[in-house]
Amino acid sequence: MNHSEPKVFDFHGGLHLEEHKSISTSRPIEVAPIPPALVLPLVQHIGNPAKPCVKVGDKVLKNQCIANISGHISAAIHASSSGTVIAIEPRSIPHPSNLDVTCIVIETDGRDIAIENKLIGNENFQSLTSNEIQQRIQGAGIVGLGGAGFPSHIKLNAEEHPVDTLILNAAECEPYISCDDMLMREHADKIINGLRIMRHALNAKDCLIGIEDNKIEAYAALQSAMRDSDNIQLVRVPTRYPAGGERQLIYSLTGKQPPSQGRPLDIGIVCHNVGTAAAIDDAITRGIPLTSRIVTITGSGIPQPRNMQVRLGTPIQFLLNHCHSLEENIGTILIGGPMMGFKLEDSRSPITKTCNCVLAIHQRDVIKPATPLPCIRCGECTDVCPVNLLPQQLYWHARAQEFDAIQDYSLFDCIECGCCDVVCPSRIPLVQYFRFAKTTIWQQERDKEKSDKARIRHELRLKRLEREKREKRERHNRKKAALKKKPDQDDDPKKAAILAAMKRVQEKKSASDTNPANTDNLSAEQQAKIDEADARRKQQNKDTTSS
Numbered sequence: 312m313n314h315s316e317p318k319v320f321d322f323h324g325g326l327h328l329e330e331h332k333s334i335s336t337s338r339p340i341e342v343a344p345i346p347p348a349l350v351l352p353l354v355q356h357i358g359n360p361a362k363p364c365v366k367v368g369d370k371v372l373k374n375q376c377i378a379n380i381s382g383h384i385s386a387a388i389h390a391s392s393s394g395t396v397i398a399i400e401p402r403s404i405p406h407p408s409n410l411d412v413t414c415i416v417i418e419t420d421g422r423d424i425a426i427e428n429k430l431i432g433n434e435n436f437q438s439l440t441s442n443e444i445q446q447r448i449q450g451a452g453i454v455g456l457g458g459a460g461f462p463s464h465i466k467l468n469a470e471e472h473p474v475d476t477l478i479l480n481a482a483e484c485e486p487y488i489s490c491d492d493m494l495m496r497e498h499a500d501k502i503i504n505g506l507r508i509m510r511h512a513l514n515a516k517d518c519l520i521g522i523e524d525n526k527i528e529a530y531a532a533l534q535s536a537m538r539d540s541d542n543i544q545l546v547r548v549p550t551r552y553p554a555g556g557e558r559q560l561i562y563s564l565t566g567k568q569p570p571s572q573g574r575p576l577d578i579g580i581v582c583h584n585v586g587t588a589a590a591i592d593d594a595i596t597r598g599i600p601l602t603s604r605i606v607t608i609t610g611s612g613i614p615q616p617r618n619m620q621v622r623l624g625t626p627i628q629f630l631l632n633h634c635h636s637l638e639e640n641i642g643t644i645l646i647g648g649p650m651m652g653f654k655l656e657d658s659r660s661p662i663t664k665t666c667n668c669v670l671a672i673h674q675r676d677v678i679k680p681a682t683p684l685p686c687i688r689c690g691e692c693t694d695v696c697p698v699n700l701l702p703q704q705l706y707w708h709a710r711a712q713e714f715d716a717i718q719d720y721s722l723f724d725c726i727e728c729g730c731c732d733v734v735c736p737s738r739i740p741l742v743q744y745f746r747f748a749k750t751t752i753w754q755q756e757r758d759k760e761k762s763d764k765a766r767i768r769h770e771l772r773l774k775r776l777e778r779e780k781r782e783k784r785e786r787h788n789r790k791k792a793a794l795k796k797k798p799d800q801d802d803d804p805k806k807a808a809i810l811a812a813m814k815r816v817q818e819k820k821s822a823s824d825t826n827p828a829n830t831d832n833l834s835a836e837q838q839a840k841i842d843e844a845d846a847r848r849k850q851q852n853k854d855t856t857s858s
Contacts, residue, residue, distance in 0.1 A: 317519075317546060320566040322559045324697040325551040326730050328650070330525070332489045335609040335616040340493050342620045344633065345392050349417040349624030350661040351377065352404045356460040358384030363415060369396045372426035374600055377415050380449065386462045386664075387452040391602040391622035394419040403657040405627070405646045405666055414661070417624070428598045436508045436595050441469070444512040444595060451594035452601045452664075456586030457555075458647065460665040463591065466581055467512045475579035477515040478564060479506050479588060481522040481529065482548060482555030485648030488668040490605040491585050493618040495522075495529035498589055499536035505588030506543065508595050513581060518543040520585075521560045525550040552650065553728045557582050559697050571724055586667075606662055608634050612641040612671035621662050627669055628658040642674035650729040684737040692731035692741060698724050702731040702741050709744040714752050722748055 353360040361378035371377055371390040378388035394417045401411035436444065449464040457480060479502070483491040495502060510518050522530055524547040537543055548554050548563045561580055562568050569575045575582055586604065593599040602623055609616035614635045621630065627644070638658070645652040647668055655669075662669075692702035701720055708717035722745065731741045 317544060317564070318566075319546065319548055320563050321549075322554075322562050322697055323699045324695040324730060325553060325559070326695055326733060327550070328486050328552050328733075331487045331609070332492065335487070335489045335607050335618055336493060338617055340497055340605060340618050340620055343622065343625060343630060345419050345421060345423060345622065346625045346629045347419060348397070348626070349391055349394070349419060349622065350402050350414045350626060350659075351388055351391070351417065351624040352402070352412045352414045352661065352663060353378055353388065354404070354412050355388065355623070355664040356386040356454040356462055358382065358386070358462060360413070361385060361388045363399055365396050365415065367396050367399060370394075371396060371417060372424050374428075374602055375426040376450075376452075376600070377417075384462055384465065386454050387450065387600070388415070389452055389600040389602050390417060391624050392417070392419045393422055393424040403660045405653075405655055405660045405663060407653040409656045436511060439511075439595070441467070441512045441514070444508060448591055448594055450600070451590070453587065453590045453594060454601070454664050455584055456590060456604055456664065456667070457584035458651075458665055458667055463583070463587055466576075466583065467509060469513045469515075469581075472576050473579060474513040474515045474576070474581050476517045476519060476565060476581075477506070477510050477513055478561060478575075478580060478582040479518070479520040479585055480555060480557065480560055480582055481520050481526070481533070481585045482560055483526075484523060484550070484552045484555035485650055485652075485668070486552075487609050487670055488607050488648050489609075490607045490618050490667050492526050492529050494589060494605050495526070495585060496532050499529075499532035501589040501592045502585050503533065503536040503541070503543070503588075504596065505590070505592035507541070508591055509581075509583060509588065515581070519564050520545045521548050521554075521564050522546070523548055523550045523554055552730070553697055553726070556697060556726055556728065558726070571721055601664065604662070604664065604666070606630070606666055607668040608671075609668065610645075610671040611673040611676045612636055612644075623664060624661045626659050626661055627655065630662070630669065631658065631671060636671055640673055641671050642677035643672045645670040645672070650733075651727060680740070681738040683739045686737055686739060689736060691734040691736065695730040695734050697728060697730065698726060700725060702745075705748070706739065706741055706744050709748040712751070714748060714755065717748050718752070722752075725749075 353363065359380075359382040362381045363378050365371060365377045372393045373390055375390045376387050377390050377396070380387050396415060397418045398416040399413065400416070402414040402416070403409070404412045404414070406412075445464040445467050448467065449462070453463045454460045455463060481491060481495060483489070506518060506520070518541075520533060520543065522533070522545065530545065530547065533545055537545065546564055548560070553559055554563065557575065558569060561575055561582060565580065567578050567580065569580075570577055590601050594601070603620055604623065605618055606621045607616075607618050608630055613631070617634065619630065628638070631638070631641070644655040644658060646655050646666055647653065647670070649670065652668070652670060686703065686706065688703060690703070693700075696702055698721075704720050705717055705722055705725070708714075708720065725745050727742050727745065729742050735741060
């Protein structure tokens with residue numbers, strides 16, 4: 312291990328926020344009890360929904376695959392406890408859209424019986440190829456546990472671009488959230504081993520762990536789990552929101568920035584979350600799929616905030632009841648932190664792979680949104696923007712719905728961190744305007760794509776109709792030409808037979824004209840020939856008589 316930490320680069324903007332993390336880190340990670348029913352959405356990741364491979368009435372065991380991947384960008388779903396499938400139907404899930412999603416509902420039996428381990432563990436991961444590691448991670452249904460939910464096996468494929476640096480994100484900069492902090496304190500060995508597995512799969516030259524300098528216990532635990540020969544650098548970065556943003560952390564550790572609208576892989580960097588590393592260690596070393604995750608249950612509406620190892624599919628209301636939270640006291644529930652989290656509309660929604668925090672706010676602490684005032688062009692939003700954008704200009708164009716102009720100001724580089732909202736003296740919900748503009752542009756692009764496809768289909772239809780019309784006309788012309796053919800040139804046997812019969816009739820008629828059957832209407836020439844023949848016969852008869 313290299314004890315000299317590399318230079319840390321200072322990203323633009325950001326805020327020092329009140330953290331509220333200590334209220335949930337005073338006790339060890341607690342294993343949540345098994346709920347009466349588990350609700351497992353088929354969409355817990357970026358990409359295509361998983362495909363159910365069970366049906367209603369089936370008995371399932373813990374860790375059993377109940378939904379397979381559907382396409383390259385997808386993730387499998389596994390049962391997080393044993394029981395019976397009682398429904399496959401749309402249910403509400405924790406998502407900003409508040410849309411219902413198809414879910415597999417399992418009535419648990421309380422026995423938590425696990426299926427025989429089919430994902431054979433391998434402590435000697437160096438014997439596995441990169442492709443084998445990717446397949447096992449894909450089979451375990453592992454996605455990014457930092458909140459994005461991107462299937463992890465895809466980010467471990469370095470065939471297209473070589474990877475120079477592997478970064479492990481241990482910053483966890485959002486206020487209230489402490490699940491990664493507690494994971495590092497209690498399971499640092501799993502995180503480091505998962506990092507080694509990822510480094511082996513990517514054949515990365517350098518390994519960096521970026522951790523905020525306020526996580527003293529977590530830093531010490533990671534340092535203890537590392538070996539001198541690991542060639543892994545544990546780097547402390549200043550505690551400033553959003554230091555845990557992927558682009559901000561990459562810049563802090565390397566001084567490099569991914570291109571606009573590009574990926575870290577474009578500059579030879581791959582970034583993973585510490586929770587993802589621990590899940591990869593479980594999958595490769597022990598053959599355990601992703602069926603649970605650590606969730607921070609906190610906020611003023613929770614009498615005893617804590618971090619819990621929660622089975623995926625556990626209803627959020629079940630967790631709140633377990634933490635002695637009274638439903639009538641809760642004013643608002645946020646999924647995620649107060650900066651980038653979103654409001655939960657239905658507390659019956661389940662914990663998914665991307666849920667890292669349930670923030671329950673007491674009714675007395677709910678702050679009603681202030682009435683926005685006109686923008687005074689103070690420039691505070693520009694000073695704190697960690698992506699170095701011009702939020703004021705983005706706001707004006709979004710408000711005027713000038714969606715072409717707003718893209719000239721790099722709208723899609725906005726990470727929606729909310730720093731501009733916090734400092735705006737006019738209390739303008741800037742991020743809401745930016746989300747509105749992004750959503751509208753995406754919808755316009757989808758509509759244009761549909762329109763283009765419809766136009767192409769129409770043009771192809773016109774071409775097909777014209778081709779069919781031309782082919783019909785050509786067939787008609789060929790048929791007409793065939794009827795005009797001479798008999799000896801006709802290829803149709805039936806027509807040839809008819810023409811041959813007509814020819815024979817004509818020949819017979821011609822023969823009858825040459826040798827008439829009666830002498831009623833003979834021409835003079837014909838009569839002269841007959842008279843001449845009669846005279847010859849008479850002369851022959853006389854000669855015969857005289858002799």
